[in-house]
Amino acid sequence: MAGADAAVLAEVVRSQVETHARFGGVVPELAGRRHIESIDEVVREALARAGVGVRDLGAVAVTGGPGLIGALLVGVSYGKALAYSLGIPLIPVNHLEGHLSAAWLGAARLAPPFVALVASGGHTNLYHVKERGEPALLGRTLDDAAGEAFDKAAKMLGLGYPGGPVIDRLAREGDPDKAPFPRPYPTCEDLNFSFSGIKTALLYHLRDREAAGRSWHVPDVAAGFQQAIVEVLVAKTLAAAGRAGVRDVVVTGGVAANSQLRALFEARGKDAGITVHIPPLRYCTDNGAMIAAAGARLLQDGRAATLAFEPRADWAIGD
Ligand code: KG4
Numbered sequence: 001m002a003g004a005d006a007a008v009l010a011e012v013v014r015s016q017v018e019t020h021a022r023f024g025g026v027v028p029e030l031a032g033r034r035h036i037e038s039i040d041e042v043v044r045e046a047l048a049r050a051g052v053g054v055r056d057l058g059a060v061a062v063t064g065g066p067g068l069i070g071a072l073l074v075g076v077s078y079g080k081a082l083a084y085s086l087g088i089p090l091i092p093v094n095h096l097e098g099h100l101s102a103a104w105l106g107a108a109r110l111a112p113p114f115v116a117l118v119a120s121g122g123h124t125n126l127y128h129v130k131e132r133g134e135p136a137l138l139g140r141t142l143d144d145a146a147g148e149a150f151d152k153a154a155k156m157l158g159l160g161y162p163g164g165p166v167i168d169r170l171a172r173e174g175d176p177d178k179a180p181f182p183r184p185y186p187t188c189e190d191l192n193f194s195f196s197g198i199k200t201a202l203l204y205h206l207r208d209r210e211a212a213g214r215s216w217h218v219p220d221v222a223a224g225f226q227q228a229i230v231e232v233l234v235a236k237t238l239a240a241a242g243r244a245g246v247r248d249v250v251v252t253g254g255v256a257a258n259s260q261l262r263a264l265f266e267a268r269g270k271d272a273g274i275t276v277h278i279p280p281l282r283y284c285t286d287n288g289a290m291i292a293a294a295g296a297r298l299l300q301d302g303r304a305a306t307l308a309f310e311p312r313a314d315w316a317i318g319d
């Protein structure tokens with residue numbers, strides 16, 4: 001995995017947060033339908049902003065998985081049609097490889113080997129990205145993803161969906177020591193993660209207080225909860241870097257937008273003599289530019305697919 005030079009000409013992100021917010025999470029059927037409604041408009045808008053026509057395109061990169069099959073089918077069908085009609089290559093991109101490629105968008109010049117943490121709503125994966133070949137999986141969550149823990153906690157606290165941004169904001173006004181949470185699965189001997197227990201800890205925390213007729217200060221709870229998750233993500237990732245003998249770490253995925261996570265990675269990284277690369281916020285959460293960046297590199301490697309390609313809901317890399 002080498003850093004292909006990728007310049008972003010235009011970027012358009014169409015969020016579905018409003019569609020799903022009132023249900024407290026993503027509704028798969030609605031996600032697929034909203035994709036159908038939006039995809040053509042989003043592509044046209046991106047081309048218009050970039051000032052290029054479809055005939056200027058050299059290839060079409062599209063997310064091939066993992067993810068919700070209904071949404072993947074829409075993107076892959078559209079990508080196939082576009083590539084076929086223009087007579088250009090179709091490049092299916094693994095969503096997680098897309099998140100990893102976000103490291104090359106923005107300022108940082110970076111070259112493998114490095115260790116990467118991809119923490120999103122569906123994944124918490126640690127990879128060793130070597131000079132050549134597929135990223136090797138070092139650890140992953142055994143149950144809930146880190147972003148999922150934030151989302152479920154916010155739901156319990158009545159803060160809406162998605163939970164990460166609102167907990168991040170409230171935590172800044174809270175005191176984590178007033179609502180301490182046990183660090184979830186903290187041992188660095190094992191580079192896997194587990195975030196389902198901390199959700200239960202939060203449930204008991206709120207239930208005990210309610211039973212005792214006590215209230216709770218939501219910012220304190222948000223701060224304590226966030227700190228426990230952030231500490232573990234930082235500690236395990238830096239331990240993985242130490243063990244792999246690399247000096248660079250990449251942190252990406254929606255959870256990498258978290259302000260405390262960014263600050264703590266920076267500080268602890270400095271202490272350990274490790275450079276931590278975190279893409280700009282807009283490239284941490286889901287975006288098309290990261291898929292295009294991964295696609296550009298795959299194109300250089302001659303990794304085009306035929307029209308027989310089918311999206312894969314559970315497409316893993318390095319596993
Ligand atoms: O990568 P992403 O945009 O989509 C997936 O591939 O899942 O990640 C979304 C996840 C959600 O769980 C959301 O709560 C979390 O990223 N997230 C955050 C923050 N912003 C988004 N988690 C913690 N702090 C944030 N500031």
Ligand code: ZN
Pocket residue numbers: 095099120121253254285286
């Ligand atoms: Zn994602």
